[in-house]
Amino acid sequence: MEHGMRTAICYYSGSGNTRLACEYLARRLGTECDLHDITRDDASDLSAYDVVGFAASSDFGGMPKAFESFLAAIPPQSDKPAFVLATYGFACGRVLSDLAEQASARGFQVIGGHKLHMPESYPPMRATGLTFDRHPGTRELRGFDAFAEELRSALGTLSRGETPVAQPVSLGLIDGLRPASPRTSARDDMGEKFVDAELCTECGTCAKQCVYGAIVLDPKPIFDMSECFGCWRCYNQCPQHAIYTKKFRGGPFYGRPSEYARGVLGS
Numbered sequence: 001m002e003h004g005m006r007t008a009i010c011y012y013s014g015s016g017n018t019r020l021a022c023e024y025l026a027r028r029l030g031t032e033c034d035l036h037d038i039t040r041d042d043a044s045d046l047s048a049y050d051v052v053g054f055a056a057s058s059d060f061g062g063m064p065k066a067f068e069s070f071l072a073a074i075p076p077q078s079d080k081p082a083f084v085l086a087t088y089g090f091a092c093g094r095v096l097s098d099l100a101e102q103a104s105a106r107g108f109q110v111i112g113g114h115k116l117h118m119p120e121s122y123p124p125m126r127a128t129g130l131t132f133d134r135h136p137g138t139r140e141l142r143g144f145d146a147f148a149e150e151l152r153s154a155l156g157t158l159s160r161g162e163t164p165v166a167q168p169v170s171l172g173l174i175d176g177l178r179p180a181s182p183r184t185s186a187r188d189d190m191g192e193k194f195v196d197a198e199l200c201t202e203c204g205t206c207a208k209q210c211v212y213g214a215i216v217l218d219p220k221p222i223f224d225m226s227e228c229f230g231c232w233r234c235y236n237q238c239p240q241h242a243i244y245t246k247k248f249r250g251g252p253f254y255g256r257p258s259e260y261a262r263g264v265l266g267s
Contacts, residue, residue, distance in 0.1 A: 005155050007033040009053035009085075010043045012067045012211075014233045015121035016257045018057050018087045021144075024265040025053070025085065028148040031155050038070045039211045046074065051155060052108065054099050055085040057121070060186045061093025065229045066211040068102065077107030081158060083151060084113040084169065089120025089132050100169040111154050113169035114147040116140065119261055121254040123232055124189065124247070133258045141264060186230030191245045193223045193234070199242035206234035206243060 007029060013019040019037070026033040031051075036043035046052050056067040084099035086092055092115045100110045117135040120126055136144065154164035200220050207215040214227035215234060221243070235243045236255045244250070257265075 005031045005050040005159050006048060007031050007051045007053065007155070008036055008043065008046055008049040009033060009055055010036045010038050010046075010070070011053075011055040011085075012038050012057070012064050012070070013055075014057065014064075014231055015236060015254050017118040017121060017261065018055050018085075020257045020261060020265045021085065021087055021116050021118065022053070022055050024144070025148055025151075028145070028152070029155065030152050038067065044070075044073050044075070046077075046080070050081070050158060052080060052082045053085060054082060054103055055087070056095060056099060057118075058086060058088040058091065058093050058095045059229075059231065060189075061091065061095070063095050063098040063102070064231065067099075071099075071102045071106060074106050079107065079109040081111050081154070081164070082108035083111055086113070086115040087118045088115060089118060089122060089135075090125050090130055096169055110166065110169060111164050112147065112150055112167040114144065116144055119254070119258045121232070121236065123235065123252050123254065126252040126254060127248065134260055136261070136264060184229075187225065187228050188230070190228070190230035190232065191247060192225060193228070194244055195221050196242045196244065196249075199240045201240055201242075203239065206238055209233050209237045 009022045009026060011018050011022045022035055026035060056064050082103050084096060084103060086096040086099060096113050096115050100113055103110055117132065117140050119133045119135060120131050150167060157164040197220060202217060202219045204217055206221050207217055210233065212227050212229055214224045216222050236253050241250060241253060
């Protein structure tokens with residue numbers, strides 16, 4: 001690899017959008033780069049890496065609860081370089097600054113950050129027609145490439161034993177003015193969940209996909225709404241579309257990145 005630096009990107013991706021963006025970025029860094037899905041990998045020990053990236057999607061304008069818990073469990077660092085990446089559909093909100101602030105609080109030196117417009121995965125928003133399925137656009141992709149090049153330059157600086165110039169993590173005016181929503185807002189908006197017994201095959205996908213342990217099988221899914229954070233992951237990922245709420249049944253769904261997003265970020 002070009003710089004001889006080891007990089008990790010720790011990500012949370014409910015629909016696959018964020019993972020797709022991380023894979024695209026990893027290919028452009030010119031260094032050995034490992035991707036860690038925080039819902040599957042034990043990535044709290046990052047001592048083997050020279051640089052760490054933290055990536056998450058906007059969840060009601062803030063950081064997903066699962067990622068917040070992950071960051072809180074990382075041992076204190078001593079100025080290990082890090083960067084942050086936020087993906088979003090309708091609005092980014094404060095997730096980028098949340099990532100930067102909490103990474104800094106764990107002792108990381110945040111050297112840069114970027115937010116990338118992706119298709120919307122939140123079913124209530126998709127139901128209004130605001131799908132953003134043609135994102136990232138050409139300008140957004142150029143901006144993402146520029147961010148990757150900035151990181152490459154920073155990695156080169158670090159490989160020479162020098163300290164890179166930290167780039168400010170900017171929210172922008174609109175995102176900066178948007179207040180963070182309470183952690184239960186998404187759950188309240190989603191409402192109670194149900195399962196269509198005729199469609200459900202008891203495959204267990206919903207329980208496996210739930211990062212909050214809010215679903216058990218008996219043998220059909222049973223939902224513990226006190227543990228739910230309204231991420232819609234079970235609804236989107238059910239292969240039979242058997243999960244529904246009082247507001248939404250039979251769609252819309254967003255269980256994987258759009259064909260367009262896979263096309264522009266898949267190579």
